Amino acid sequence: MPRKTIICRCEDVTEAEVREAIAHGMRDIESLKRYLAVGTGACQGKNCLAALARILVEEGVPAEDIKPMVSRPPLAWAPLGAFAGESEGGE
Amino acid sequence: MAGPKTVIIGGGIVGLSLAWNLAKRGWTDITVLERDHLNAGASARCGGGIRSQWSTADNIRIMKRSTELFESFPQDTGFNNWFRQGGYLFLAYSDEQAALFEKNNKLQHEHGVDSELLSPAQIKKMVPEIDTEGITVGSFHRKDGVCFPFAMVWGYTKACRRLGVQVLPYHEVTDLEMTGDRISEVVTNRGGFAADLVVLAAAAWSPRIAKMCGLELPNHAEKHEAIVTEALHPFLEPNLIPMNSGMYVAQTMRGEIYSCVGLDTEPASDYEVTFAFMRKVSRLMSKLIPRLSAVKVLRQWAGFYDITPDTNPIIGYVDKPSNFYQYHGLMGHGFMFAPAMSEMIADHLLTGQLHEDIAIYDLARFERGGLEVEQMIIG
Numbered sequence: 001m002p003r004k005t006i007i008c009r010c011e012d013v014t015e016a017e018v019r020e021a022i023a024h025g026m027r028d029i030e031s032l033k034r035y036l037a038v039g040t041g042a043c044q045g046k047n048c049l050a051a052l053a054r055i056l057v058e059e060g061v062p063a064e065d066i067k068p069m070v071s072r073p074p075l076a077w078a079p080l081g082a083f084a085g086e087s088e089g090g091e
Numbered sequence: 092m093a094g095p096k097t098v099i100i101g102g103g104i105v106g107l108s109l110a111w112n113l114a115k116r117g118w119t120d121i122t123v124l125e126r127d128h129l130n131a132g133a134s135a136r137c138g139g140g141i142r143s144q145w146s147t148a149d150n151i152r153i154m155k156r157s158t159e160l161f162e163s164f165p166q167d168t169g170f171n172n173w174f175r176q177g178g179y180l181f182l183a184y185s186d187e188q189a190a191l192f193e194k195n196n197k198l199q200h201e202h203g204v205d206s207e208l209l210s211p212a213q214i215k216k217m218v219p220e221i222d223t224e225g226i227t228v229g230s231f232h233r234k235d236g237v238c239f240p241f242a243m244v245w246g247y248t249k250a251c252r253r254l255g256v257q258v259l260p261y262h263e264v265t266d267l268e269m270t271g272d273r274i275s276e277v278v279t280n281r282g283g284f285a286a287d288l289v290v291l292a293a294a295a296w297s298p299r300i301a302k303m304c305g306l307e308l309p310n311h312a313e314k315h316e317a318i319v320t321e322a323l324h325p326f327l328e329p330n331l332i333p334m335n336s337g338m339y340v341a342q343t344m345r346g347e348i349y350s351c352v353g354l355d356t357e358p359a360s361d362y363e364v365t366f367a368f369m370r371k372v373s374r375l376m377s378k379l380i381p382r383l384s385a386v387k388v389l390r391q392w393a394g395f396y397d398i399t400p401d402t403n404p405i406i407g408y409v410d411k412p413s414n415f416y417q418y419h420g421l422m423g424h425g426f427m428f429a430p431a432m433s434e435m436i437a438d439h440l441l442t443g444q445l446h447e448d449i450a451i452y453d454l455a456r457f458e459r460g461g462l463e464v465e466q467m468i469i470g
Contacts (some may be wrong), residue, residue, distance in 0.1 A: 030131070031128045031130070034129070034244075034245075040389075042321060044389060070362075072390050073364060073366075073369065073390075074369075074391070077387040077388060079385050079386060079387050079388070080384050080386055080387075080388055081377055081385060083369045083370055083373035083388070084370070084373035084374040084376075084384060
């Protein structure tokens with residue numbers, strides 16, 4: 001891959017930036033996320049996860065040590081108004 | 092002065108800022124132990140709010156100093172902390188809340204914090220998107236603001252490492268080895284660390300660690316949840332706190348809207364989130380700023396407040412172990428207090444002089460009846 005390849009399209013992070021962060025000691029996906037903001041945008045990591053894992057393996061992190069970023073609600077982004085509705089459930 | 096062999100337990104902003112202050116002033120043998128990756132605990136899960144609008148004199152003074160340190164952080168550490176000073180705007184919905192604002196403002200002015208009271212019309216002018224129905228008065232302070240939490244942890248980590256501090260993620264403390272009435276070794280899942288001085292800076296995990304050497308702490312963890320939305324063009328200058336709910340709403344430098352609000356006490360055994368929170372915060376946000384109801388939520392998560400019986404932190408040495416310094420119990424505002432508190436605590440550890448603003452926070456105070464309760468804790 002050329003170094004200018006975009007790994008995280010939501011936050012505009014390149015492959016070179018990911019490798020530089022790994023060189024600075026960010027050797028797991030949760031640390032990369034907090035250092036580069038990969039996975040904090042609209043897709044919440046659904047697009048960049050596989051590429052991040054592959055680069056970590058290429059940089060010498062054992063594949064069995066790589067864990068995905070924690071997935072949290074909502075599953076897909078949704079407007080606040082959808083959750084604020086007055087339908088069943090209550091507080 | 093090379094200083095004692097120091098082990099700090101907890102790699103959040105509290106432990107890291109203390110390590111940096113000690114290293115900057117000449118201590119050469121400091122290790123910070125973090126049980127997870129960096130930015131895993133409360134420092135990374137908080138809202139990043141920085142404010143001097145408090146109800147007790149010591150909190151006002153400490154936060155006035157801390158705000159200066161957030162301002163100078165990029166120069167001090169070489170790392171951009173994305174601090175945006177749009178002010179905090181508290182909103183009162185009753186005469187009692189308005190009276191509290193007036194009383195607090197007077198006290199804040201006495202300590203050099205230029206907060207001001209705003210009428211509903213002035214509030215509407217500052218943030219036209221707010222529904223001002225029911226608001227009696229606002230309290231605003233321009234120098235308050237919001238900072239990017241991850242950046243503070245990275246910045247302190249890098250600055251610490253430059254000064255020779257060992258910052259070690261994935262080192263979970265499993266035991267505290269005693270020799271006589273002192274801790275001689277901090278044992279982790281990756282080996283032991285001999286220590287002359289041990290600082291406990293593990294927030295909500297502190298009681299569990301203190302128990303390893305027989306010390307009982309009165310703190311307990313409380314789960315608080317938060318959400319963040321898609322990024323928007325900047326429109327929300329101040330951070331908002333409507334006091335009828337205690338909700339916090341702020342737009343970060345990245346453009347996202349961040350919000351949190353307390354639910355009825357939740358057990359703090361894990362980081363799981365609830366639909367009850369999502370519903371509550373969505374309703375409150377849409378009521379306060381109706382236009383937000385069209386904005387999309389990206390993520391919901393949880394973190395722990397580190398609660399003490401009188402809402403004040405626990406700081407200082409204990410009788411036994413005699414080399415075990417306490418630095419925790421910072422409720423939900425350790426992130427903003429840490430830069431100034433660590434400066435004062437470094438003073439204490441280096442010179443033996445304990446600043447009067449933190450001398451009141453010793454563990455033994457609970458036997459004397461505790462302290463004045465802070466009225467402005469939210470979220």
